[in-house]
Amino acid sequence: MVAALKAVSRSLRHYKPRTSAFPESQQWLYVARRGLILDQAPSHSVSLHRLSDSDSGIVEVTLERPEVRNAIGKDMLRGLQNTFEAISKDSSANVLMIRSKVPKVFCAGADLKERKMMSSSEVRDFVNTLRATFSFLEVLCIPTIAVIEGAALGGGLEMALSCDLRICGEEAVMGLPETGLAIIPGAGGTQRLPRIVGKALAKELIFTGRKIGGREAMSIGLVNYCVPAGEAHLKALEIARNINEKGPIAVRMAKKAIDEGLEVHKTSALALEEECYEQTLNTNDRLEALAAFAEKRKPRYTGD
Template identity: 80%
Template sequence: MGILRRSVAHHCIKNYSKLPSLLRNDIVSRTSYQYQSHRTLLLESAFSPSVGLHRLCDADSGILEVNLDRPDVKNAINKDMLRGLQNTFEAVSKDSSANVVMICSSVPKVFCAGADLKERKTMSASEVHSFVKSLRSTFSFIEALRIPTIAVIEGAALGGGLEMALSCDLRICGEDAVLGLPETGLAIIPGAGGTQRLPRLVGRSVAKELIFTGRKIVGRDAMSLGLVNYCVPAGEAQLKALEIARDINQKGPVALRMAKKAINEGLEIDMTSALELEEACYEQLLNTEDRLEGLAAFAEKRKPRYAGK
């Protein structure tokens, strides 16, 4: 189970809601220290000072973190940060050892406040069009990554920040998270995928209400609407995301990619074609070394050692 090696602490984190608050806070504090002490501090890319790419090590090898870091503007996305996101996720897509990636914030109590409106004011209409088109393309690239992606949301995820989270496969938030698409209040619409991805998650009517009004919702409401997968106590979203990333990281890498492909592409076609797609994805796994390793590990009652082959 990664760094904690199935320790009592890890067991408690999985069941933190059943613990007294003082004990839960102590466990979270100690586990955060363990996590940070085993986390590689090596910056994998220097594409932008506002976007960092880190690789976890040891038992967590295969888990990557993309960290947003513009503290002075609540991680608002400007041209430089956009270039950093593009280059960072292109590097992630080429990393054959990556099994799962988490998008996190290095800024306390904020995920991403959306586009940098101060910079936006200096742009011409054509420049705004080009920027939003690039942002939309970047989020589509994140959505199309072959490996699972997890957005870790603490605090504000607004506008383009929420649209980035929507492009991920999973979303984990803290109770103090505030999510919304406020663009209509600025006389525009969510232009980086929000009008398309939000209704696919929460349904047409709810998405229309949220977009038409620009209403912001808190973490628990986001979970009840199906906008996020988990809502945990404030400050614990990254630990929950890491727990899920570790579970994913133990699975067959090729199987994860085929599962994502079957789900994403299958939802866009009719059922008959989707089942044919599922069959084609399954066939690609039949002759893999990992499939045989999975059967052998099951028979021998041990943990499988997958190599992604």
């Protein structure tokens, strides 16, 4: 027991929490890839909405490119980049939902007509930038929820996999069909899917390109909830409101502890948990929680 405690103590002394999900040696590459497409021109296919009143703190990213079933082209990628960047700088944002305004589709994947006009080097740059964009989404400090009605295929499913939670309607269709196009999922699908559903099942879905429905997605743990068709947004909003009522710093630290802790040895992960817990101790929100409990009222958190 004494030897074990000494080992833990040594680990705590040497543990250094990451300030970024990207290793320092790769941060320049991430910035360079984002710079390939990112500019400040407005996107016609992605919009950002900040909810108000009692829902203040919940933000929605809306996909709307109906003519190609929300296929991801350069305009949509630019819109996603700029929108995620804006959310990362918004201290008032507590929860993010990504949804589609196009009926019966979340996102059909890559814009293959646009892709056909690209050279090999342009395709490589586009896919690298898309992968980096989804990685940026994944490491946003706030919880993210994908609202899936209809098709979420290829890059569309990879975007959903980059979110913390996924809610789908029972008529949703999900899959990674890239091997049928003689390529592989290139925006994180080969890495995130097995981490969510397990290696063997992920291999089957990627090798065969098989599409699955909402109920099966729920049964294999790909989505958190499968609800009647058309009700995914209502369920996601219910969850977002529940999260929005909690202490914002606590929720962010919980996400950090879980996500970063799973990438390191358990001893280092426990040290990370300690560091994250420490961040919640000297906050006004923690004092507000204790006061609200004593006064038998609902706490009013400010994120301080």
